[in-house]
Amino acid sequence: xxxxxxxxxxxxxxxxxxxxxxxxxxxxxxxxxxxxxxxxxxxxxxxxxxxxxxxxxxxxxxxxxxxxxxxxxxxxxxxxxxxx
Amino acid sequence: xxxxxxxxxxxxxxxxxxxxxxxxxxxxxxxxxxxxxxxxxxxxxxxxxxxxxxxxxxxxxxxxxxxxxxxxxxxxxxxxxxxxxxxxxxxxxxxxxxxxxxxxxxxxxxxxxxxxxxxxxxxxxxxxxxxxxxxxxxxxxxxxxxxxxxxxxxxxxxxxxxxxxxxxx
Numbered sequence: 327x328x329x330x331x332x333x334x335x336x337x338x339x340x341x342x343x344x345x346x347x348x349x350x351x352x353x354x355x356x357x358x359x360x361x362x363x364x365x366x367x368x369x370x371x372x373x374x375x376x377x378x379x380x381x382x383x384x385x386x387x388x389x390x391x392x393x394x395x396x397x398x399x400x401x402x403x404x405x406x407x408x409x410x
Numbered sequence: 411x412x413x414x415x416x417x418x419x420x421x422x423x424x425x426x427x428x429x430x431x432x433x434x435x436x437x438x439x440x441x442x443x444x445x446x447x448x449x450x451x452x453x454x455x456x457x458x459x460x461x462x463x464x465x466x467x468x469x470x471x472x473x474x475x476x477x478x479x480x481x482x483x484x485x486x487x488x489x490x491x492x493x494x495x496x497x498x499x500x501x502x503x504x505x506x507x508x509x510x511x512x513x514x515x516x517x518x519x520x521x522x523x524x525x526x527x528x529x530x531x532x533x534x535x536x537x538x539x540x541x542x543x544x545x546x547x548x549x550x551x552x553x554x555x556x557x558x559x560x561x562x563x564x565x566x567x568x569x570x571x572x573x574x575x576x577x578x579x
Contacts, residue, residue: 338492341499341536353497353539357546360490364550367482368557378482 354393362386456559463558465519467551470558483554491521491547498540500527507531514545517552 344350362385366378454473463470468484471477495502502508503515503525515522522544531537 338496338498338500341502341532341534341540342497344497344535344539346535350535356493357490357543360486361546361550363486364483364554367479367486368554370479373476373478375478378478 355390358389358393359386362389460555460559463555464517464551467519467521467547467554470555474558483551487518487547487551487554488521490550491518491544494540494543494545494547495525496540497543498537499532500525501529501531502537502540503527503544504529504531508541511541511545514548515541517548517555518544519551522548 344353359382362382366381366385367373370378370381459470459473462473466484467487468480468482470480471483472480503512503522504527505512506528508531512526
């Protein structure tokens with residue numbers, strides 16, 4: 327256990343470099359998946375693994391869809407205002 | 411026409427509030443008489459469950475007998491938290507230089523207490539993302555703590571709520 331903890335401390339001594347590229351937006355995926363998993367673990371009335379996986383997938387897709395829709399709205403707004 | 415529509419809207423909003431208040435009171439009044447679908451809560455003090463659920467993500471649900479949920483909560487929150495640490499570095503959970511983020515992070519419990527640092531915090535996209543990940547983990551654990559200490563509603567309550575809703579509609 328101390329070895330695992332020491333390894334975690336060692337590998338994360340400095341922040342990793344994340345460039346400002348479109349690919350950096352993919353960092354939103356793990357956090358969305360985590361939120362979907364915990365939320366559904368709390369909210370499901372009857373917990374069965376197939377149902378859980380289905381519900382988490384649905385929520386995950388919904389979150390990503392909402393993010394994309396928000397991005398599109400902001401893009402349209404920016405074009406309309408004349409920022410782009 | 412518009413006034414009528416506004417009145418109709420206000421009426422339906424009031425109905426919704428009435429429904430929720432009635433449902434809440436029903437739940438409160440029948441809590442003592444209902445048998446819960448989980449382990450008896452009387453034997454374990456609520457404050458103890460709350461503290462354990464805060465310190466170890468998912469432990470509260472585990473104590474209540476919801477082991478599958480506990481495993482999912484533990485794995486998800488720990489992975490989120492340590493991914494944040496990996497992205498942002500050791501000094502990310504910082505009580506001196508990032509106090510507001512720390513308020514959200516502290517709800518992660520033991521992992522946060524172990525990783526708390528007072529070193530100078532840098533800046534950059536990695537730090538920002540790391541703060542986001544660790545804070546999300548903390549706030550999700552707060553949700554789990556609240557879910558663990560507030561008893562879930564039983565099936566009978568749901569039926570009563572349905573009846574009330576039908577009456578109101």
